[in-house]
Amino acid sequence: MEESTRRPTKKKVVAVVGGGLVGALNACFFAKRGFNVEVYEIREDIRQAKVVKGRSINLALSHRGRQALKHVGMEEKIVSQGIPMHARMIHSLKGKQSPIPYGKKDQYILSVDRANLNKELLTAVEAFPNTKLNFDHKLQGWSAETGLMTFVRSDGSKEQINADLIVGCDGAFSALRKQFLRRSRFNYSQTYIPHGYMELTIPPLNGEFAMKPNYLHIWPRNTFMMIALPNMDKTFTCTLFMPFEDFEKITTGDEVITFFQKYFPDAIPLIGADTLKRDYFRLPAQAMVSVKCSSYHIGDKCVLMGDAAHAVVPFYGQGMNAGFEDCIVFDEIMELFNEDFSAVLPEYTRVRVPDDHAIADLAMYNYVEMRAHVNSKWFLFRKHVDNILHFLLPQTIIPLYTMVTFTRTRYHEAVERWHWQNKVINRGLFFCAAGAFFGSSYLLIKNPPDIDKLVVPAEKMWNRLVALRTS
Template sequence: MNAEEEKGLKTEEGNFKKKKKMFKDIRIACNMRSTSNVLDIRVTKFARGRSINLALSYRGRQALKAVGLEDQVVAYGIPMRARMIHSLSGKKSAIPYGTKSQYILSISRENLNKDLLTAVEKYSNVKVHFGHKLVKCYPEKGVITVLGQDKVPKDVTCDLIVGCDGAFSTVRTHLMKKPRFDYSQQYIPHGYMELSIPPKNGDYAMEPNYLHIWPRDTFMMIALPNTNKSFTCTLFMPFEEFEKLLTSRDVLDFFQKYFPDSIPLIGKQALVQDFFLLPAQSMISVKCSSFHFKSHCLLMGDAAHAIVPFFGQGMNAGFEDCLVFDELMDKFNNDFTTEGIANKVESLSIFVHALQKAGGIVPPAVEMNDISSQF
């Protein structure tokens, strides 16, 4: 760490300590890999979990910038300046996201998690507990019950509980028992499956600075570039369509009919192998209100407002939550009990709420041709 980085860390650490003036002990329930028993992804040999590439936009970058991580994360991101639409005939058409200087970034979920963990451990007043599962939460008492590697339940007291434990949040489950707490969830009829396009002759097999999309009425496939010259592909399709593809021949015939130009890119053998490696995974949207319980508990990220990945806003919205909450704490002098801040907390990721009201929870009738325009 150079002198400038060390100075920045001390400044950020000082700011964080100020935030804790009203809360001597803050417990944050985190879910970084869609599991309830989080392990250290930096040392775990086999980490299975959702691996859809992440699309980092301006909103997410602003939050990373606030904690001094923007440059580090952007450095290994791949700029995607436009959508590349693949028609059934094989014709490709580019649709820019905006001006030449505007783009989104394809970044690795795994590398981002590693960078965030390494960064947070540099704060002397932060301690990360791996291998622990949150089993109970008592917001009104400021108590959580965790199950460690010894499998012995342990009660931990704290001043503030922050639920960042994903779409299936344990913290939110306990808030749902409170009067006037509204909650709804919806599984869409589509599932997703991950495939891969390997490098070709040591280089990208397609144009790298694009988000490639194959829109096909009720289903579609996308491909995002990786730094190792490969592409991560994701097939989004109704479960009833996945269930029709039972044999290798079924899969190859299906791709020949709808994604013929992708077969030589993926490879027939790899396509069949990856298709049957894991079953198609489900996707859920979550809405709830309010995001907090008095001054004792707060929901952020997917725990508060999970959204389907079509819109590429889940991570960006979660990061923006952190930025908005930090701004609110500054505005109200780090006092979460201040009258009025509770209503302001509901402004966390107001963008996602607007998107959900406009159709972010995708109804079955919406075609993937329409959804693809949102990427």
């Protein structure tokens, strides 16, 4: 692991609460800068656990996440363990498959396994001599004034530590964030969407992928959808997103098959009817929550990152990428302000809040696009128009998905530019259509057709038909 040449004059202690994806990556960033880093995780070490608890929706790693991994020397290793997905593959009701590319030929997102990525990041943390991983540590309380933290273990024992900076990376239901809620001028909102998700598996077929592997497969059905992402073991992880009320209507195995025969008929032989009947009832549909808050810091002692600051629904594939980008943005601000926490933390809040709120809104919007808009001819037409204009004017017109997924354009700036581009393109299309209409009308007025020439051939045709009928 690459070591930083810059070190604080006095080695400060940074406590990272949460050893998930963002917490582990954050620990690498701080350790690389020379801080003494303590990571506290409520779960056991997932590298030794027989069953890994927590969310399991497959992850789509894109440019923002890769840049953060690259900063700590992890990009190549993680990319080698992922599967490139170059396009969405749309499955119609009749089983027809139609690809919609994400961008240019060399642009793709990576399907990566959440648990494996987390394990690799924890191992990377341990490679630094100035880090320590503390598992089975549940945060019981902390002080924003002193940095004193109290943890309790499963055997009832307690441990207190002091930290110069507390970094909350403990997820959407952050224990650290609860202290923020007690303070004035802290804005917080939590929204559960009416849809849940359920995971199913498509096994390998004769030792190979049962579908084309380099695609994110989507079965869009307007009010709900199913997606499938490839895994390194030649399986696909399918995720069915649907309103809870629709999940609750299905109570027997036969009803599951009837439902899939109606909406996902081509998926039944891929999953297997018996497996489908069993796995549908293995776990109830899981909820999805969107969290927004502001500000992300308290004084110079505590800061929130990842889902603790901005949990998003998974439909833009940016939850992990946004969390990873938090780490690199914070590191860039640390560089700018010479690691002065009193200046770094408020600047991080100022810079990051509008971007994280923007991606939370985009994630909500993209669910509608994925389950419904991809069936629209106008949507597909606009996609082609956007791509053609991007090819002709690469610096002026950039598709929203390209800005979000394949660049580090700030999220809120990408949204603003997208709205501007939509206005320009829609007006352009309107004027083109109006010009074509008025142009053809002018030509017809200036050069009216000869009615007599049109009538005579019509009469001849009618006479021939009458003759044929009477003959």
